[in-house]
Amino acid sequence: METTPPDTQPIEEDWPLRQRPHERGSTHGQLRPSSSQQSLSTLRETEPQDLQSHLHSTQQSRKKTNSLWQYCTLWVWEVLLLCVATAAMAAIVAILLHQDGRPAQDWPFPITLNSTANILSTICRGILVSIAAEIICQSKWVWYWSDETVSRRIIDLQHFDSGSRGLVGAARLAKLVLWHSPTKLLLVFIIVFSFAIGPCIQQAIKTVGIDKADPEGTASIPVSTALSGRNWGAFFSYTKDLNDATESGLSIDFVLHPKLHDWKNCSFTGFQSKTPQFIVGKEVTHASAGICNICTNVTSLIESKADPNGILDTSKTSYELPNGMTLKRADTMKVNYGNLSWATAVMSPEALDVSERALANVTVLSLTSISDAAKNDAKNYPSSVAISCSIFACLRSYSGSVIRGELAETVISTTTMYADIGEREEEEDPVELLRTSLPWIDETYWWNYTALQSPCLVNDETYTVNNMAKGPNLTTMRHVRKATAPDYPSIRAPRQCVYQFDSILANALTVFMHSELFHGECSYGLRTLLDTAIDVEDELFPKCKGNDWISGFWETGNATAESIEHHFLDFTNTFTNELRMGLMPADNGIPVLVRGEAYQMVSFTSIDKQ
Numbered sequence: 001m002e003t004t005p006p007d008t009q010p011i012e013e014d015w016p017l018r019q020r021p022h023e024r025g026s027t028h029g030q031l032r033p034s035s036s037q038q039s040l041s042t043l044r045e046t047e048p049q050d051l052q053s054h055l056h057s058t059q060q061s062r063k064k065t066n067s068l069w070q071y072c073t074l075w076v077w078e079v080l081l082l083c084v085a086t087a088a089m090a091a092i093v094a095i096l097l098h099q100d101g102r103p104a105q106d107w108p109f110p111i112t113l114n115s116t117a118n119i120l121s122t123i124c125r126g127i128l129v130s131i132a133a134e135i136i137c138q139s140k141w142v143w144y145w146s147d148e149t150v151s152r153r154i155i156d157l158q159h160f161d162s163g164s165r166g167l168v169g170a171a172r173l174a175k176l177v178l179w180h181s182p183t184k185l186l187l188v189f190i191i192v193f194s195f196a197i198g199p200c201i202q203q204a205i206k207t208v209g210i211d212k213a214d215p216e217g218t219a220s221i222p223v224s225t226a227l228s229g230r231n232w233g234a235f236f237s238y239t240k241d242l243n244d245a246t247e248s249g250l251s252i253d254f255v256l257h258p259k260l261h262d263w264k265n266c267s268f269t270g271f272q273s274k275t276p277q278f279i280v281g282k283e284v285t286h287a288s289a290g291i292c293n294i295c296t297n298v299t300s301l302i303e304s305k306a307d308p309n310g311i312l313d314t315s316k317t318s319y320e321l322p323n324g325m326t327l328k329r330a331d332t333m334k335v336n337y338g339n340l341s342w343a344t345a346v347m348s349p350e351a352l353d354v355s356e357r358a359l360a361n362v363t364v365l366s367l368t369s370i371s372d373a374a375k376n377d378a379k380n381y382p383s384s385v386a387i388s389c390s391i392f393a394c395l396r397s398y399s400g401s402v403i404r405g406e407l408a409e410t411v412i413s414t415t416t417m418y419a420d421i422g423e424r425e426e427e428e429d430p431v432e433l434l435r436t437s438l439p440w441i442d443e444t445y446w447w448n449y450t451a452l453q454s455p456c457l458v459n460d461e462t463y464t465v466n467n468m469a470k471g472p473n474l475t476t477m478r479h480v481r482k483a484t485a486p487d488y489p490s491i492r493a494p495r496q497c498v499y500q501f502d503s504i505l506a507n508a509l510t511v512f513m514h515s516e517l518f519h520g521e522c523s524y525g526l527r528t529l530l531d532t533a534i535d536v537e538d539e540l541f542p543k544c545k546g547n548d549w550i551s552g553f554w555e556t557g558n559a560t561a562e563s564i565e566h567h568f569l570d571f572t573n574t575f576t577n578e579l580r581m582g583l584m585p586a587d588n589g590i591p592v593l594v595r596g597e598a599y600q601m602v603s604f605t606s607i608d609k610q
Contacts, residue, residue, distance in 0.1 A: 082127065085124045088127075103605075113605060117205060118201070125194045128194050129190070129194050132188075132190045204608045204609070205605070206606045207603050207604070208603070208606045210601070211600070212602045213598070214599060221596070222582070223592050223594055224289045224592065225496075225500070226448075226499070227289050264599075265401070265598075266402035266597065266599065268400065269285065270283035271284045271285070272462060280403075282399060284399055284455065285399050287395055288499075288579070290396050290575065291394060292572055293389050293392075293565075293569060295564075295568060296348070296351050297346070297386075299386050299561060301345075301386065302319050302321060302384050304319055305320065319367075321342070321363065323336075325386075327365055327384065333366035333544075335520050336519060337360055337362050339355070351390065357392065357419065360514060364564050365384070365386045366384065366559045368383050369383065369558055370558055385560060395499045397414070417449035417450055417499070419448075419449060420449065423476045423478070450499065450501070458472065458494050459472065463494060468497065469493070474492045522543060522545075522551055
């Protein structure tokens with residue numbers, strides 16, 4: 001019997017830690033490695049997986065970077081062009097802000113500012129439109145690759161194609177992508193609003209004209225401060241021209257436009273504010289001695305009476321004023337002079353005061369086809385009108401400037417000139433002194449009509465009635481008038497503020513107006529009017545005896561108190577302008593000029609930022 005030696009017996013059952021090969025998944029009998037061995041084993045098992053994942057992520061990152069760079073490379077020219085467009089727009093803004101408020105002549109380049117802005121805006125617009133159009137063309141493929149491809153129509157290709165070409169197509173594309181793609185809608189808006197870039201920039205650029213003081217220019221207006229009657233030749237030459245006009249029956253042009261200087265715009269210093277005045281009528285800028293008129297409507301004093309000797313219907317009535325002026329038979333108008341004591345009932349206090357020392361008191365009585373409510377006659381007589389005007393020496397205060405080469409001035413106020421006996425301390429009554437003095441014989445009794453200008457500007461200082469006595473170069477005025485009788489107090493004022501009208505000139509002007517100008521009577525005459533080659537018409541018109549120019553008062557049968565007064569105003573304005581232009585200069589013969597500032601119209605660039 002074979003026995004197994006003890007040392008050769010199987011040990012499977014005696015070695016529980018060893019795992020049998022057929023016992024998969026069982027840990028019974030398995031050897032447990034140490035902790036260091038276990039870590040090394042784990043690292044060896046996981047290292048290939050982590051490395052593979054790291055390499056994969058690195059490759060993906062590199063692919064993304066490369067694809068992004070490749071994507072940007074495709075649009076590099078568009079990006080550069082966009083930078084150019086931004087630079088062009090920035091240049092437009094910088095240029096416009098720099099030129100705003102600067103003279104247009106300071107622009108240093110041969111091409112104009114508008115052309116420069118137009119070129120830059122065209123570059124900017126062209127770049128924006130080209131980029132937007134290219135993006136729209138590329139985005140049409142994305143339009144079909146989106147998740148909503150099922151709802152996309154083939155005709156949308158045409159909308160995208162048209163949207164990149166013009167304004168109408170862009171508007172249609174905007175309707176298509178309005179609620180689907182804000183990016184494409186923005187591109188459409190860029191195309192649409194790009195058309196407004198050029199017009200808006202051109203509209204913002206404006207040119208305004210501003211008057212700038214010219215240091216080399218001079219401005220002046222002639223005025224009369226001291227009128228002298230010693231220049232008889234000039235006066236009688238002027239009156240002869242008037243006589244020639246009246247004898248020929250021509251109307252006298254009372255509108256005078258003197259050429260003062262060659263500058264287009266000028267301003268003059270205001271007496272009150274001592275600053276240049278650009279608005280006419282706001283403040284007194286200059287004053288001048290001359291003549292004025294004040295008129296009173298005396299139509300209500302006309303007495304109408306039946307004239308049995310009248311032949312025509314219009315001559316069966318006579319019209320009479322309290323001063324004895326009468327229109328009867330075929331008379332149409334009478335012009336006469338004389339005192340106005342008979343009209344005191346209808347005259348204002350100012351008119352009464354002026355009439356006592358007026359150079360001429362003229363009354364016009366005329367027939368008219370226009371009825372006057374002031375003359376309420378119970379009988380059905382033809383209408384008539386009467387007006388009395390006093391012409392007197394005065395001081396005119398003006399506000400004026402030269403606008404576009406023409407003098408624009410308006411009368412701010414007028415001041416009546418009164419007889420001034422100056423510093424004489426005569427014992428006799430000053431009124432008698434003026435009545436008996438003969439200034440053209442003895443200069444001891446020489447006197448003037450004077451008036452005080454207030455406010456008055458002397459050496460850049462303003463003087464008024466309250467501080468005249470504190471001014472330089474003082475002189476004494478002592479007016480002879482009812483309001484200051486019987487003391488006739490004197491006034492001390494700077495000589496530059498006292499304006500004079502020589503008594504000899506006043507007397508000569510009085511004689512001329514009484515004997516030549518405002519004197520005469522007119523009657524109906526017959527004149528043949530040839531309107532056409534066939535129609536011949538006869539018309540009645542006033543025929544004045546040797547003074548046909550006063551027929552203008554008649555106004556072709558439509559005379560009114562206002563129209564007659566306007567003729568007197570024209571005469572006084574014209575004669576005053578003639579005096580200012582040197583008709584009767586001062587004794588030294590030097591013309592008096594009011595200096596001002598000359599301006600040149602300079603074009604400035606103005607940018608409308610609204």
